[in-house]
Amino acid sequence: MKSPILQAIDLKKTFSIRKTWNKVQSFEALKGISFSIEKKKTLGLVGESGCGKSTLARILVGIVEPTSGEVLIDGKSVQSMDSSEYRKKIQMIFQDPYASINPRKNAGTIISEPLVINSTLSKQEIRDRCLSIMSEVGLRPEFYQRYAHMFSGGQRQRIGIARALMMNPSIMICDEPVSALDVSIQAQVLNLLMKIQDEHELSYLFISHDLSVVRHIADDVIVMYLGEIVEKGTRQQVFYETKHPYTKALLESTPHIRPSEVSSKRKLIRGEVVGHVSVQGCSFQSRCPLVVDRCKTEKPELRQADSGHFFSCHVVQ
Amino acid sequence: MKPLLEVQNLSVQFDTLRGKLPAVQQLSFSVTEGEVLGIVGESGSGKSVANLALMGLLPKSSHVSADTLRFQDFDLLRLSSKQRRSVRGGLISMIFQDPMSSLNPCYRVGSQIEESINIHQPEVDSSHRRQHVEQLLQAVGIVDVERVYRSYPHELSGGMCQRVMIAMAIACNPKLIIADEPTTALDVTIQAQILELLAKLNREKKMSMILVTHDIGVVVEHADRIMVMYAGQAVETGKVDEVISHPQHPYTQALLHALPGYHSEREHRTPLPSLAGLVPDLIHRPQGCLLSPRCPFVQDRCKSEEPSIEIVSGRVCRCFYPLGSSGDPS
Numbered sequence: 001m002k003s004p005i006l007q008a009i010d011l012k013k014t015f016s017i018r019k020t021w022n023k024v025q026s027f028e029a030l031k032g033i034s035f036s037i038e039k040k041k042t043l044g045l046v047g048e049s050g051c052g053k054s055t056l057a058r059i060l061v062g063i064v065e066p067t068s069g070e071v072l073i074d075g076k077s078v079q080s081m082d083s084s085e086y087r088k089k090i091q092m093i094f095q096d097p098y099a100s101i102n103p104r105k106n107a108g109t110i111i112s113e114p115l116v117i118n119s120t121l122s123k124q125e126i127r128d129r130c131l132s133i134m135s136e137v138g139l140r141p142e143f144y145q146r147y148a149h150m151f152s153g154g155q156r157q158r159i160g161i162a163r164a165l166m167m168n169p170s171i172m173i174c175d176e177p178v179s180a181l182d183v184s185i186q187a188q189v190l191n192l193l194m195k196i197q198d199e200h201e202l203s204y205l206f207i208s209h210d211l212s213v214v215r216h217i218a219d220d221v222i223v224m225y226l227g228e229i230v231e232k233g234t235r236q237q238v239f240y241e242t243k244h245p246y247t248k249a250l251l252e253s254t255p256h257i258r259p260s261e262v263s264s265k266r267k268l269i270r271g272e273v274v275g276h277v278s279v280q281g282c283s284f285q286s287r288c289p290l291v292v293d294r295c296k297t298e299k300p301e302l303r304q305a306d307s308g309h310f311f312s313c314h315v316v317q
Numbered sequence: 318m319k320p321l322l323e324v325q326n327l328s329v330q331f332d333t334l335r336g337k338l339p340a341v342q343q344l345s346f347s348v349t350e351g352e353v354l355g356i357v358g359e360s361g362s363g364k365s366v367a368n369l370a371l372m373g374l375l376p377k378s379s380h381v382s383a384d385t386l387r388f389q390d391f392d393l394l395r396l397s398s399k400q401r402r403s404v405r406g407g408l409i410s411m412i413f414q415d416p417m418s419s420l421n422p423c424y425r426v427g428s429q430i431e432e433s434i435n436i437h438q439p440e441v442d443s444s445h446r447r448q449h450v451e452q453l454l455q456a457v458g459i460v461d462v463e464r465v466y467r468s469y470p471h472e473l474s475g476g477m478c479q480r481v482m483i484a485m486a487i488a489c490n491p492k493l494i495i496a497d498e499p500t501t502a503l504d505v506t507i508q509a510q511i512l513e514l515l516a517k518l519n520r521e522k523k524m525s526m527i528l529v530t531h532d533i534g535v536v537v538e539h540a541d542r543i544m545v546m547y548a549g550q551a552v553e554t555g556k557v558d559e560v561i562s563h564p565q566h567p568y569t570q571a572l573l574h575a576l577p578g579y580h581s582e583r584e585h586r587t588p589l590p591s592l593a594g595l596v597p598d599l600i601h602r603p604q605g606c607l608l609s610p611r612c613p614f615v616q617d618r619c620k621s622e623e624p625s626i627e628i629v630s631g632r633v634c635r636c637f638y639p640l641g642s643s644g645d646p647s
Contacts, residue, residue: 048504048505152595154595182359182531183575183576184571184575184591185591186575187575187590187591188591191591194586194588210577212576212577215577215585216577216578216580216586216589217577249506250506252509253505253506253508254505254534254578255512255532255537256537257533257537257573257578257579258537268509270510272476272506
């Protein structure tokens with residue numbers, strides 16, 4: 001039995017939103033998320049905006065506290081770890097390479113900072129490590145002194161990756177790492193992520209709204225809708241033996257690149273994501289093409305289709 | 318048949334502190350009636366600038382020149398500002414990338430749509446105008462017309478705002494719609510709905526469309542012809558199927574190969590072939606072909622001489638050594 005390196009157990013997060021006249025409304029961003037990632041594997045996470053992808057990422061690295069539930073790394077709860085130990089295990093790459101880098105610091109300082117805070121190495125040792133990581137991610141040594149505005153989007157993302165690698169983590173959370181990049185640069189960064197994964201034996205949680213990227217890089221896939229997992233399984237199961245109507249809709253909505261694959265009779269789903277309201281029954285009911293009465297009263301639980309393939313739907317068998 | 322829009326050798330230059338920046342160079346294309354032309358390219362390739370030039374929306378620091386810039390019988394370069402206002406919004410209209418910031422946050426969306434009818438068809442009285450707007454909102458697939466009519470942009474979702482933008486664009490039955498990245502800010506399921514709506518308008522009202530996007534998949538599904546731009550130049554133009562299945566220009570090929578979705582199941586987790594380096598600095602341009610520093614098939618001639626546009630069997634390609642059907646230079 002393979003032991004997972006990262007486990008999330010029934011994570012819940014409720015935000016309270018202060019409305020007019022200080023009325024407080026609560027909003028459930030995550031409604032009980034459980035999954036695990038195995039060593040050296042990539043778990044892809046897809047979903048539309050507002051489904052809780054980024055909240056989940058932030059909980060895993062400890063930026064946001066979960067309302068309930070637990071995160072385990074190597075079987076050990078992160079709450080029992082001190083922050084330095086925690087950071088050495090798990091690091092994050094952010095979506096927007098323009099906003100996630102301090103414009104007033106040079107690249108060397110940015111990349112070195114995790115070690116300055118979390119280690120007792122000397123300045124020279126940190127600098128050496130920084131330069132070796134920089135060359136590994138394709139940044140030239142002379143970039144050490146440069147500031148963020150002197151870099152292109154792709155290079156900034158490389159700085160973000162270098163910064164995350166400095167702690168030599170075993171898990172990396174990649175929150176839409178290539179969404180802000182142009183196609184050719186996106187390919188370069190994806191290649192880099194795959195390369196360092198092999199060299200450093202990393203496990204990834206790879207968050208993206210682009211299904212083709214996830215299909216290319218992931219081993220297992222989770223599909224989220226409004227704070228819930230609606231389908232999870234291996235890449236093969238989720239993309240080719242799709243069960244949940246939402247996953248099907250996502251796959252059908254994605255434009256195909258090969259003209260031969262373009263089908264004229266695609267089924268589009270109606271409506272849009274309805275957030276901020278708690279509904280009885282299935283959260284996908286307002287847009288689902290297969291909706292029946294039972295969906296409106298009873299919440300579907302995650303059911304197993306094949307080994308390791310789970311989905312939550314009353315209708316699909 | 319005479320094309321609806323004809324552009325020949327359009328060039329746009331900006332004055333910058335560092336010198337003259339040629340954002341668009343010798344761009345030629347045409348759009349016939351009822352046709353959808355897809356323009357793809359990475360950021361900075363000049364696709365938006367070219368379209369803003371057509372609309373006359375560029376700032377004063379720009380210099381637009383062209384041999385021909387003709388729409389129907391209008392010469393778009395020599396319009397008076399009064400004529401231009403009647404063309405813009407009346408005959409050609411534009412849909413912008415970010416629907417949330419393109420609408421005026423201070424006015425109800427209903428009156429924003431009415432405004433363009435007010436300007437272009439002043440003879441319509443206010444009750445008919447209101448009726449027309451409600452019909453438009455229905456036409457773009459909005460169900461609760463009454464509520465949306467009275468809403469402010471912040472009360473609507475991104476997809477709804479984009480529908481409102483489209484309603485505004487088609488309010489005066491334009492002949493040509495320029496959609497500049499109309500779905501980039503939207504989720505995939507909403508993107509599919511909006512693209513389907515645009516396709517329907519194109520089919521039913523015979524509106525021609527220029528669909529500007531960085532997503533090749535969108536062009537493959539919705540355009541008749543494709544123009545690929547790189548560093549301000551059109552590098553390849555042709556029918557979508559032909560260009561996608563047999564790209565002649567190395568850049569088009571590289572763009573396709575860099576897409577994870579282009580690769581088959583067997584290539585899971587293999588490195589994606591990608592062009593080395595970055596888009597050139599347009600102020601200090603490389604000599605010869607603009608792609609030559611990055612091109613995998615580069616030859617000596619490419620580094621000294623700039624290729625011009627060659628037309629081979631209806632396809633336009635800017636390359637000395639166009640790729641054959643095997644994907645290698647012939």
